[in-house]
Amino acid sequence: MGEVFLDGVVKRFGRVTAVNGVTLRIRDGEFFVLLGPSGCGKTTTLRLIAGLEFPDEGRIYIDGEDVTYKDPKDRNVAMVFQNYALYPHMTVFDNIAFPLYMRRRELGLTKEEIRKRVVEVARLLRIDDLLNRKPGQLSGGQQQRVALARALVRRPRVWLMDEPLSNLDALLRLAMRAELKKLQKDLGITTVYVTHDQAEAMSMADRIAVMNEGRVVQVGSPEDVYLEPRHVFVATFIGAPPMNLIECKIVEGVGPNPALECPGFTRPLPGDAARVVEARGIKSVYLGVRPEFIAISKAETPGSIPGIVYVVEPLGSEHVVNVNIGEDTILKVKVLGLREKLRPGDKVYLNIDWSKVKIFDKATGEVLA
Amino acid sequence: MGRRRTSLTPILFIIPAFLFILTIVIGPSLATVYMSFSVEGKLTLEKYFEVVTETSPKKALVLLPEGLEPPPWGALVHNIVWMAIHIPLVTLLGLFLAYILRYTIGSSIVKAIIFIGMVIPMVVGGLIIRFMFDKDVGVVPIVFDVLGLESLAKTWTSYPQLSLLALILGSVWLWTGFSLTVYSAALHAIPASYIEAARIDGAGHWHIFWKIVFPLVKPATIIVVIMTMLWDLKIFDIVYVATLGGPGGSSNVLALVMYLYMARAIDYNAAAVVAVILTLLTIPPGLWLALRGVRSGR
Amino acid sequence: MAVRGSRLRLYLRPDVVLINVIAWGIALVWLLPFIGLFMVSVRPYGEVIVRGWWNIAGATFTMDNYIKAWGHESYSIAQGYMNSLIVALPSTVIPIITASLAAYAFSRFSFPLKSYLFLTIILLMALPQQIVVVPLFLAMRSLGLVNTFPGIILVHSGWGMAWIIFFMKNFFDLLPREVEEAAKVDGASDFKIFYKIVLPLSLPGILSASVLQFTWVWSSFFFELIFLVDPSKWVITQRIASMKGEYLVDWGLIAAGSVFAMAVPLLVYVLLQKYYIRGFMGWTVKG
Numbered sequence: 005m006g007e008v009f010l011d012g013v014v015k016r017f018g019r020v021t022a023v024n025g026v027t028l029r030i031r032d033g034e035f036f037v038l039l040g041p042s043g044c045g046k047t048t049t050l051r052l053i054a055g056l057e058f059p060d061e062g063r064i065y066i067d068g069e070d071v072t073y074k075d076p077k078d079r080n081v082a083m084v085f086q087n088y089a090l091y092p093h094m095t096v097f098d099n100i101a102f103p104l105y106m107r108r109r110e111l112g113l114t115k116e117e118i119r120k121r122v123v124e125v126a127r128l129l130r131i132d133d134l135l136n137r138k139p140g141q142l143s144g145g146q147q148q149r150v151a152l153a154r155a156l157v158r159r160p161r162v163w164l165m166d167e168p169l170s171n172l173d174a175l176l177r178l179a180m181r182a183e184l185k186k187l188q189k190d191l192g193i194t195t196v197y198v199t200h201d202q203a204e205a206m207s208m209a210d211r212i213a214v215m216n217e218g219r220v221v222q223v224g225s226p227e228d229v230y231l232e233p234r235h236v237f238v239a240t241f242i243g244a245p246p247m248n249l250i251e252c253k254i255v256e257g258v259g260p261n262p263a264l265e266c267p268g269f270t271r272p273l274p275g276d277a278a279r280v281v282e283a284r285g286i287k288s289v290y291l292g293v294r295p296e297f298i299a300i301s302k303a304e305t306p307g308s309i310p311g312i313v314y315v316v317e318p319l320g321s322e323h324v325v326n327v328n329i330g331e332d333t334i335l336k337v338k339v340l341g342l343r344e345k346l347r348p349g350d351k352v353y354l355n356i357d358w359s360k361v362k363i364f365d366k367a368t369g370e371v372l373a
Numbered sequence: 374m375g376r377r378r379t380s381l382t383p384i385l386f387i388i389p390a391f392l393f394i395l396t397i398v399i400g401p402s403l404a405t406v407y408m409s410f411s412v413e414g415k416l417t418l419e420k421y422f423e424v425v426t427e428t429s430p431k432k433a434l435v436l437l438p439e440g441l442e443p444p445p446w447g448a449l450v451h452n453i454v455w456m457a458i459h460i461p462l463v464t465l466l467g468l469f470l471a472y473i474l475r476y477t478i479g480s481s482i483v484k485a486i487i488f489i490g491m492v493i494p495m496v497v498g499g500l501i502i503r504f505m506f507d508k509d510v511g512v513v514p515i516v517f518d519v520l521g522l523e524s525l526a527k528t529w530t531s532y533p534q535l536s537l538l539a540l541i542l543g544s545v546w547l548w549t550g551f552s553l554t555v556y557s558a559a560l561h562a563i564p565a566s567y568i569e570a571a572r573i574d575g576a577g578h579w580h581i582f583w584k585i586v587f588p589l590v591k592p593a594t595i596i597v598v599i600m601t602m603l604w605d606l607k608i609f610d611i612v613y614v615a616t617l618g619g620p621g622g623s624s625n626v627l628a629l630v631m632y633l634y635m636a637r638a639i640d641y642n643a644a645a646v647v648a649v650i651l652t653l654l655t656i657p658p659g660l661w662l663a664l665r666g667v668r669s670g671r
Numbered sequence: 672m673a674v675r676g677s678r679l680r681l682y683l684r685p686d687v688v689l690i691n692v693i694a695w696g697i698a699l700v701w702l703l704p705f706i707g708l709f710m711v712s713v714r715p716y717g718e719v720i721v722r723g724w725w726n727i728a729g730a731t732f733t734m735d736n737y738i739k740a741w742g743h744e745s746y747s748i749a750q751g752y753m754n755s756l757i758v759a760l761p762s763t764v765i766p767i768i769t770a771s772l773a774a775y776a777f778s779r780f781s782f783p784l785k786s787y788l789f790l791t792i793i794l795l796m797a798l799p800q801q802i803v804v805v806p807l808f809l810a811m812r813s814l815g816l817v818n819t820f821p822g823i824i825l826v827h828s829g830w831g832m833a834w835i836i837f838f839m840k841n842f843f844d845l846l847p848r849e850v851e852e853a854a855k856v857d858g859a860s861d862f863k864i865f866y867k868i869v870l871p872l873s874l875p876g877i878l879s880a881s882v883l884q885f886t887w888v889w890s891s892f893f894f895e896l897i898f899l900v901d902p903s904k905w906v907i908t909q910r911i912a913s914m915k916g917e918y919l920v921d922w923g924l925i926a927a928g929s930v931f932a933m934a935v936p937l938l939v940y941v942l943l944q945k946y947y948i949r950g951f952m953g954w955t956v957k958g
Binding site for chain 3: 380382383387393396397399400401404470474477478479480482483485487489490492493494495496499500505509511515546549554603606607609610627628631632635636641644647648649655656659662663664
């Protein structure tokens with residue numbers, strides 16, 4: 005129970021179109037993440053599902069029921085806010101009990117049953133010793149748990165979360181990611197989770213919708229969006245460091261297919277890409293390659309691309325080596341444990357795993373192959 | 374397109390308040406305007422003409438009859454004189470005090486003392502004004518007696534030349550707490566670095582005050598001037614208890630004339646005329662406040 | 672310590688010493704009338720008029736003036752206190768509740784004509800009381816509300832509405848909206864959100880507005896002069912205003928009555944200064 009369907013939803017604020025024709029089908033029990041930079045419309049989409057905003061166009065369904073213009077209280081959804089939005093004048097107990105008290109009559113709950121459910125959910129989140137405190141007396145992590153408990157206590161159809169971890173410090177945030185994910189799987193509640201942090205999205209989501217400028221750019225599993233980005237925007241937004249983009253020109257090739265002329269090297273276009281390029285008359289493209297699909301070596305091998313080490317960023321277990329391959333094009337290369345010491349100015353040779361390379365149309369940003 | 378129904382909630386929230394406002398404020402205000410034009414069932418300007426040209430001491434708006442003690446001014450002129458003296462005094466005194474209190478030990482006590490005038494009932498304020506200018510018990514006449522200024526060593530509120538001045542000075546005493554508080558908040562909002570920078574550049578108190586502080590608190594100055602103007606126009610309580618507009622109408626003001634028409638002369642139409650004139654005078658400053666409030670409310 | 676040291680040095684500079692003298696001199700002048708009033712109130716009037724209240728040598732101190740004023744046969748302050756309370760308390764509670772509701776609507780909902788209505792509300796704040804009293808008096812007289820406490824309470828409630836709406840709207844604008852949205856998602860209706868979430872969170876604002884409205888009604892004079900004609904209904908301000916006779920002025924009695932009259936607002940101010948000033952600034956600076 006808890007399938008959400010957005011059908012061509014549009015929301016405008018004055019002249020600004022915050023959400024521009026979003027269609028999404030969120031499956032029952034799924035951990036679904038809306039990912040994108042600030043201002044991309046992800047929070048507005050979440051608020052539309054919550055009923056805090058109403059769309060200008062399109063329809064919203066929960067479990068097949070049209071809830072487009074229903075008030076939040078009639079949707080049976082729960083929401084966790086970025087700053088938790090705990091009721092500052094109520095105890096932790098009253099905060100968690102609040103949604104139950106609001107529905108007391110329709111759920112037919114007695115005071116005792118409410119108490120039992122609050123204690124139960126508080127125990128689940130290990131805040132049962134804090135029930136008599138006020139939110140102001142709690143740490144950030146504890147407030148977070150209270151907010152989660154309040155959203156859990158009435159067993160909603162859908163759980164909505166607006167960057168719930170962004171106010172926690174780094175260490176706690178990592179711990180809460182795992183815990184939240186486990187909680188969601190154990191309870192099986194459909195969850196729509198908004199974040200701008202791609203690492204958070206990758207580590208928690210069953211599926212991710214990447215949004216930009218009010219539109220959904222791509223929907224897919226974390227692997228999909230990471231390995232098969234459908235757009236330059238997804239390629240550069242996901243991954244740290246992001247995908248390398250090399251600007252290349254389409255030129256006359258030696259064989260029947262055209263070739264790619266890139267800084268430092270030239271290479272024939274693969275067959276499927278060549279067909280699209282010719283059909284659309286595309287003149288320049290981006291060659292996209294993730295930093296871990298480039299091998300670095302001090303020795304030249306056939307087909308390797310020469311370059312000069314620009315800077316080396318050590319990141320603990322791995323290093324990111326920035327290599328200048330000419331024409332101010334710098335490629336980031338991820339290396340697990342450096343066998344040889346590399347210094348800025350060293351001459352190196354790069355080998356790209358061509359099977360993992362994506363080609364994007366420079367004009368539209370769409371993937372070609 | 375299935376639009377969302379317009380919610381009734383906001384209407385339910387504002388209805389009780391608007392019922393009050395309509396019956397107590399807006400309705401009667403419109404009725405007053407109507408009454409001011411209505412004489413025996415006809416709408417005319419007759420009453421306005423009558424009220425404005427009236428010269429009896431208790432009712433005159435512009436001029437008193439010939440031969441009375443100078444100055445021969447009516448209530449409307451008194452209100453204007455009041456503003457002309459009161460507004461600059463209160464503004465400058467408040468700003469000056471707010472500025473020097475930054476360098477004063479126990480400044481919060483000084484502020485609290487000066488603010489008392491804002492807290493007490495204006496009726497008490499009026500009684501104290503009368504008391505302070507009384508030649509038997511008050512301090513002001515006695516100070517002038519010691520200084521040898523015979524003409525000022527008497528009960529000010531009993532002499533036509535002095536009664537208005539006594540009230541205006543008293544109103545400075547009562548109302549300085551207002552400007553001081555507004556200016557203190559405004560000064561507090563000025564970053565200390567501005568003044569420190571000016572000091573390093575070699576500016577003394579005088580220059581810091583006029584070249585840095587005064588321009589920066591301009592919004593506060595506008596508020597003080599407007600609010601003081603409104604207060605001066607509506608002034609009633611202190612005049613009623615200290616002089617009742619006397620002697621011989623020498624300290625009469627618009628609000629008091631309105632009251633005297635209504636309660637003593639039982640001339641409701643004339644009372645309405647004075648009320649409308651008074652309201653017309655409060656509308657420009659009121660409108661300014663309203664537009665500003667709407668803008669800042671965005 | 673270093674900070675304290677530099678502060679002390681600042682206070683010892685000649686120009687700053689001069690500033691301190693001026694500031695405290697002004698404070699003393701401002702306080703003088705109150706000292707005088709108080710001295711007159713605690714000494715026999717005969718003594719004051721002969722020797723002056725500032726002359727403390729051999730002064731007699733007595734509570735006679737207070738006792739006389741409290742139980743005065745025609746202008747009993749005791750009765751005035753009672754009447755003022757009967758008027759001021761409901762005249763605070765009623766408009767605070769109604770105006771807060773309206774202010775919340777102005778702060779959170781959108782509805783037709785909203786900005787015009789709000790502009791009207793602010794404009795009303797500038798009106799003089801004189802503009803309403805004539806028709807209001809005639810209407811209330813025909814309804815039998817003149818000379819009654821419910822009548823004057825209605826007038827004060829309606830008159831206070833505009834500024835309280837304005838003040839509370841500004842206050843609500845500063846409350847975080849997320850908490851209300853959370854309650855909305857948690858299933859609360861608009862009214863429930865208002866009294867379960869917004870009202871408790873707005874207590875400081877409500878207290879500020881109440882403190883100001885209460886002291887203003889307590890100090891009010893003009894409306895009472897019009898609507899409470901019967902001396903037995905007179906509130907405290909009317910009573911002390913009438914204590915000054917036309918010819919013989921007993922300043923001892925007036926002074927004691929004045930101290931009684933200002934004691935209540937002063938006490939409210941001293942005890943709730945934070946709220947008083949906040950309300951006061953909300954009334955002026957924001958407006």
